[in-house]
Amino acid sequence: MALFDLPLDELREYRSASTAPEDFDAFWSKTLREAREHDLDARFEPVDTGLSTVEVFDVTFAGFGGHPVKGWLTVPSGAEAPLPLVVEFIGYGGGRGLPHEHLLWASTGRAHFVMDTRGQGSAWGAGGGTEDPVGGGPAYPGFMTRGIDAPENYYYRRVFTDAVRAVEAARSHPLTDASRTVAVGASQGGGITLAVGGLVPDLAGIAPDVPFLCDFPRATTLTDRHPYREVGLYLKTHRGRTEEALRTLSYFDGVHFAARGSAPALFSAALEDQTCPPSTVFGAFNAWAHEDKAIEVYDFNDHEGGGPFQEAAKLRWMRSYI
Numbered sequence: 499m500a501l502f503d504l505p506l507d508e509l510r511e512y513r514s515a516s517t518a519p520e521d522f523d524a525f526w527s528k529t530l531r532e533a534r535e536h537d538l539d540a541r542f543e544p545v546d547t548g549l550s551t552v553e554v555f556d557v558t559f560a561g562f563g564g565h566p567v568k569g570w571l572t573v574p575s576g577a578e579a580p581l582p583l584v585v586e587f588i589g590y591g592g593g594r595g596l597p598h599e600h601l602l603w604a605s606t607g608r609a610h611f612v613m614d615t616r617g618q619g620s621a622w623g624a625g626g627g628t629e630d631p632v633g634g635g636p637a638y639p640g641f642m643t644r645g646i647d648a649p650e651n652y653y654y655r656r657v658f659t660d661a662v663r664a665v666e667a668a669r670s671h672p673l674t675d676a677s678r679t680v681a682v683g684a685s686q687g688g689g690i691t692l693a694v695g696g697l698v699p700d701l702a703g704i705a706p707d708v709p710f711l712c713d714f715p716r717a718t719t720l721t722d723r724h725p726y727r728e729v730g731l732y733l734k735t736h737r738g739r740t741e742e743a744l745r746t747l748s749y750f751d752g753v754h755f756a757a758r759g760s761a762p763a764l765f766s767a768a769l770e771d772q773t774c775p776p777s778t779v780f781g782a783f784n785a786w787a788h789e790d791k792a793i794e795v796y797d798f799n800d801h802e803g804g805g806p807f808q809e810a811a812k813l814r815w816m817r818s819y820i
Contacts, residue, residue, distance in 0.1 A: 501769055503720070503777045504533040506795065508694040509767075514713040514781035523747055525649060526636035526697060529562075531657045536564030540667035547597045549636060549641035551575055552604045554597040559667035561616070568614040568628045570597050572604040578655040580675035582702075583611040584808050585668050587661060587683035587690035588612065588727055589708060590641070593619020593626015602809065609819065615686070616660060617641065617653075631773035632656060637734070642728035647742065649738060649749040654711065658693040658750065665698055678702050681782025684814065685774065685801065686710045686725075689752050690729035692782055695763065703819040705812050706782075708771055708803040712752035715744060721794035723772045752782040762790035762817045766808050 504512060527629070542555040554572050560569035564661035573581060584603040589592065600819040603610035618641070619626020634653065645651030669676040680703040683691040688709030694706040719727045729747070734742055737780070748754070763786050767779040776795075783793050794811050796804050804811065 502580050502772070503769070503775050507767065509776055509780040512777050512780050513784060514716065514753045514778075516715050516748060516751050516753050516781070518578070518751075518757070519745070519748050522564060522749060522754055523758075528769070529655060529659055530662060530697065532785045533564075533666040536560045536578070538663065538666055538670065540594070542671055545597060549598060549601075552601065553577070555671075557667060559663060561663045562656040563632065565631055565656075566628070567616060567660045567664065568594060568626070570594055570600060570610075570612050571613075571671060572600055572666060573595060574604055574607055577609075577673055581607070581673055583668055583674040584608045584676035584820075585665050585679060585681045585694075585815075585817065586610065586612045587614050587664075587681070587694075588618070588702045589684055590616055591621025591768035592623045593628070594689070595624035595626075599624060606813065606816075609668070609671070609674045611664065611674075613661060613664040616656060616748065630656065638735075640725055640728040640733040641741075642725050643732040645763075646729075646732065646746050649746045652746050652750060654750045656692060658697070661690045662697050663693050665694060665701075680704065680816060680820050682706075684708055692752035692755045692759075693750070696758035697759060699760050701761040703764070703816070705764045705815065706752075707766045707772050707783045707803055707808055708768055709749060709752055709765070709779055709782060710774050711772070713781035714751050714779065715748040717775060717778045720777070721772050724771075726814045738808070748791055753785045756782045756805055756816040757787055759787045761788055762819055763788060763795040764791075764812060765791070766796065766804050766811070767793060768796040768801065768803040770799060771803065773801035
């Protein structure tokens, strides 16, 4: 499909109609406070990968509910001084994979932490290793409707909490410089990045690419492509629950995290993206509260967005911040 969403000049002015719940901040303060009642217990085990230019640590830390969450920390070989830190989150269905899949950021002289996504890691890539031990009510296959009956039960409450704790775990390593931390991710990873950007007040920057989990009222009615379509298929069966579902989703909307963003940001959007329609991305970008923000636009790309071109853009952008 070619262009299907708003024209670019209208996208630059678009504002989401999604409304944040009155207790949005209280909900997340309580969630993170409860998570921090558990010892972070961040453990870094050296891994022999056969790679000579980097050192890799197999990481385990306590996420939501104290549940163990996995990650990789990769640093340049022989690094001694505290290093600028890039924390990365993964796209829908993927896991942390294998260490040699994540060499870009350590190759720039930075520390790189990639978080495994609980319950995922079985749809593409080299897999993941973090279980999600929390059950839920009826859900359409996938992750978008797990626990959608109430915000306290929703799957992404656990994932976003894990992500905040991942930043804390990565910052706890003596080779990382907490004051120079940037969060990055594409698609679902971009949506998680937005959540972290709204929940962690002292980041040096964020870079969400074609972010998912934004502007739910528009996304769930504009595209029939998965994963957003999972919500529609759930409601097709559970008739009459639209208001309840949208209320739950409003606590996890990237637009509302963006309104609380306190760091410089580089976004990207693709104008033929049917998975994360460009208006939903611009809804979050236009809401991003920090004045130092930019968005790269890829006119004729679908959900692959800028791919390696956007990586190059991030490499240039990041020099100004860490």
